[in-house]
Amino acid sequence: MASESSEQEEIEVVKFTGYHGTDAANEASIVKNNFRAINNRDLWAGNGVYFFIKGIGNPINHAEDWAVTHSWDKNERAYRYLDYIVLEAEILADDDKILDLTVDDGVVLFNKFRDKMMDVVRREKKRLTNRDYRDTDVIELMKKKIGIEVVKGHFYVRFAEQRIGDIRSNIPNSTFISVLTPQDVINKESIKVVVKKTIDEKS
Secondary structure, three states: OOOOOOOOOOOOEEEEEEEEEEEHHHHHHHHHHOOOOEOOOOOOOOOEEEEEOOEOEOHHHHHHHHHHHHHEEOOOOEEOOOEEEEEEEEEEEEHHHEEEOOOHHHHHHHHHHHHHHHHHHHHHOOOOOHHHOOHHHHHHHHHHHHOOOEEEEEEOOOOHHHHHOOOOOOOOOEEEEEEOOHHHHEEEEEEEEEEEEEOOOOO
8 A cells, every 4th residue: 555655565566456437438548548638626536536435335226326426517407428437447556556535544645735735825825715725636736746646535426316416424335446547547448347237217
């Protein structure tokens, strides 16, 4: 797992099998060119590509639910796309490039970097506000300083039902990884479609 130590040790390669739900129209581009990272400060765990993995809940079902949830345009009150897919991919990352937030050591390391970042903000401003902090900012700092490539964690994701009912929780309902450097760690040859469906607009 990632650490601040610079000691040379034998590095284990960790393999994840991940599932990503998306618009079926993206299939050809992803299979040909691999996945691309998404940049958004409000993401759960850094600018990257997100894959549900084995852990809390069924990762394929979660990827399906996300594909449907992401299709809904709340402003237009309509689906942006009806045909969706779930892609399976193999992710191979060196153990020392993985920030594992499912274990204490990973959370402790994250908080060390968060404290460092917040100290910098405090020196520049008298009073901290919500605009000054996002978890993604910390992840991006860790990527720059210690080369983090993958973030693993248990998170609460609001799928369609939770969004419709405005159901919020601090208890995780899924396990996923954020791949910060997709071109480096995703095996492009492993990408394949495991689910292909159409959204039922009446449901």
